[in-house]
Amino acid sequence: MESTVLRIENFSAVFGQNQVLKGVNLSIPQNRITAVMGPSGCGKTTLIRCVNRMHELTPDATVSGRILLDGEDIYATDPIIVRRQIGMVFQRRNPFPMMSIYDNVIAGYNLNGIRLAKNEKDRVVEESLRKAALWEEVKGALHRRGSFLSGGQQQRLCIARALAMQPDVLLLDEPTSALDPKSSSRIEELIVELKGAVTIMLVTHNTGQAARVSDYTAFLYLGELIEFGPSGKMFTAPKEKMTEEYLTGKFG
Secondary structure, eight states, X not given: OOOEEEEEEEEXXXXXXXXXXXXXXXXXXXXXXXXXXXXXXXXXHHHHHHHTTOGGGSTTEEEEEEEEETTEEGGGSOXXXXXXXXXXXXXXXXXXXXXXXXXXXXXXXXXXXXXOOHHHHHHHHHHHHHHTTOHHHHTTOXXXXXXXXXXXXXXXXXXXXXXXXXXXXXXXXSTTXXXXXXXXXXXXXXXXXXXXXXXXXXXXXXXXXXXXXXXXEEEEETTEEEEEEEHHHHHHSOSSHHHHHHHTTXXX
């Protein structure tokens, strides 16, 4: 039996008059990759933004239900603590443009007022860049700005920055959508490597990507969870007709 690290219970999200998520129930297994897929506007990004409480930065956002991380309700926890435990990498790569590669990686510590000794900073930077498969490419340029890197390298720098805080869960929102095929393939390989160290939720509109990298897949449509299960089964023998129609390109 898989160990569950994140449990989403009867969870709904509303922005003003617009209900984006409707009673979602989902158990995310530890050290596995769970893909969240569905057509544009189905609530994929809203779901993961709720998981690390980014959505509440939007005016008029309200939620109901519970999200439990290791049994603790994240909505009863300081959101700053939640965002340390649940890291997020966005669709648009966003290294801090005025910061060096080194300072980008440890930005979370500085922003949270966590002081580290110089040797500890060096260790965190090297370990995080190694985990993100970027160390060998940038070790001689750590004090150059992250903005000089290629698109794929910038996205891996953002992953290193998230990993530096040693999160329990890593949320990836369409991390390859703006990348060329070679860079996308490198990120996919990295995602698979990372699941040994961190539980991953991957939002993707790319069904091929979900099939290649994920262990489990959740299919959302108009804010509702239509189907969830092992990716191998879902992609070969989906239970729901709507899932089958989406996977075969009949809509989306």
